[in-house]
Amino acid sequence: MLEQFLNHIHQHTLCRKDDCILLAVSGGIDSMVMLHLFQQAGFSIAIAHCNFQLRGKDADGDEDFVKTVAAQQNIPCFTTRFDTAAYAEVHKLSIQMAARELRYRWFNEVVTHQGFTKLATAHHLNDSLETVLLHWVHGASLDGFAGIPVKHSNIIRPLLFASREAIEQYAKAHNIAWREDSSNQTDDYQRNYIRHKIIPALKELNPSLEYTIQRSFGKVAGELALLHRGLEAWTDQYVTVLHDRITIDKAYFQGATHEASVLWNFLKEYGFNYDVCMDIVASLHGQSGKRFYSSTHQLVNDREHLLVTKQVNGWENARIEKDQQQATFGIWNMTILPSAVVQKSSQVYEATLDAAKIIFPLVWRKWKAGDAFYPLGMQHRKKVSDFLIDNKVSVADKDTVTVLESQGEIIWVAGHRIDNRYRITETTREVITFRVSPHFPQ
The missing domain is CATH 3.50.40.10 (Phenylalanyl-trna Synthetase, Chain B, domain 3)
Incomplete structure (x- = not known):
């Protein structure tokens, strides 16, 4: 696996030997294998651990375990604690989304203040497969079928080549200790339901499901590249941007197909969802002046154009x-x-x-x-x-x-x-x- 790990890093240009890399380590099997691989490869690393205070003594045990491993191996270790439940309540978020916001905000602070060049997370191939299935269930577009990105800004995911099974085999072969998160064994969350119910059923149809899906990620990535190039060409032909005003020529919609999808791919950047784009297309041949809103922008169906601007709040007489x-x-x-x-x-x-x-x-x-x-x-x-x-x-x-x-x-x-x-x-x-x-x- 070490050779595959290094090949994956090289193929996707994730990091160099002179990088100083912060590893997000929960104490679970995935992050402990990632830690071991980075050590074997001789990279300069440190550990970051978040205690979300959601599992009582188990969460505290994870924190103590990670601290102990870091001390034994003389690895710099940064830890923090969050009142995740309170944060989720105040900001009207699910526990999972609250934990995500909190940890990435803190990771970014540590990376910035301590001078790290990369943040590595232990997402693996099965995580990517589960994410795609969740996106499919919730009606995602093609972007949602490309899997978890291998890198984004300074965040790298060096285990995306490996299945959960391969990671477990590596951990056992190298006597790597880890902490088991009991919440991963329940069906309380959508991801766990897919993990424990849906994927095993799919693997009965295709025992090599993970690696079949991995090849499909490459295909989707190519299709997305073509889609983005096509959208750029469409934008050049039909869109004019002047200051904060965006003008879309309605001539495109004469005889076009899948108009709502094309429009949404452009407008989603401005907060418009697909349903609103369908309503916009339906209104094209009606009375001009009709307005549509996202949380940040407004769109006016004018005579010959769709006009998009930021929303204005000044309504004094x-x-x-x-x-x-x-x-x-x-x-x-x-x-x-x-x-x-x-x-x-x-x-x-x-x-x-x-x-x-x-x-x-x-x-x-x-x-x-x-x-x-x-x-x-x-x-x-x-x-x-x-x-x-x-x-x-x-x-x-x-x-x-x-x-x-x-x-x-x-x-x-x-x-x-x-x-x-x-x-x-x-x-x-x-x-x-x-x-x-x-x-x-x-």
Whole structure:
């Protein structure tokens, strides 16, 4: 196994002899075999151990065992303890995710402050197989079928070539002591269920399952490389980025196939999930102006483009003075255009009103419960909330609906309907056109 270990390191350029490597050692069989192999290979190493305080005396026993091994072999050893359960509760995480966040944050601190060049973890081939099966169960994309990466930044995984069985055989052949984690023998966690139930069943179909999957990782890696190259070419052809504004040409979607998947592969970087991308594609031929949101960004389905920007949080009421030509409010820009040419507008995002009836300053604000106006063509008041329901405005879009007021009266539900009292009539001599469009912060 030592020769395979060194070949794996060389093949993937994981580390050099002059690297100073921090080993994440739990005390379990995998990390103890990794420690032994690094020692046999003559690398400069140190040990890092986390006590997550989840298994009482067993966890303390693991910590004592690792400290003892380090002392006996004169290896520098760093240890820490976490209140993992409390951290998980405060941050609304599963225990597994909390432990992951805590340990990698601490590992990074030790690597940085102590001058290590690499962090080595003891993930092996079966860990990678289990990860792929978990991704498959939860509907991952192709990225999820490439297995655990051999290296990422300064993190290396020098045991990914070895199966769990091979590691056990090596440990026994070299009389390597380790601590058994009792939680690995239960079916409480999804990974353990796959380990103890699913993989044994699959191995009845293919006894060489691990190594078959290992070869497939190489195939998937090549397919991913082609996918990323294709996405780069697609981006070059259809995407324009200017400051924080991203413009996607809708011409691509004419006659294309698997549009949602292509769009998601680009937009996932901005927090959009696949379901939202399906909704975006479904809306492409509908009314322009529809908005979609991720946790950090918004996407507007414009006439010829999809427009992506960071979300804007500024929603304080905007005051518009006479002769003012531009205004910004939240995610919207407004252009104000007085004119002596009396001409009605048919554009959804434009309102052309009788200038004589408008008293400045105007207030531009979000609509609120209780707001009412006289929709164009109607002689009675209607609540804005009812108007939005009748016009099937989605819950997400309602949050960005704004109104323009003159002396406390709504003259326009922006982008939807003007007030009937401010419409152009036969006596109108001058008009003011208000036009709204998406606001893209620089």
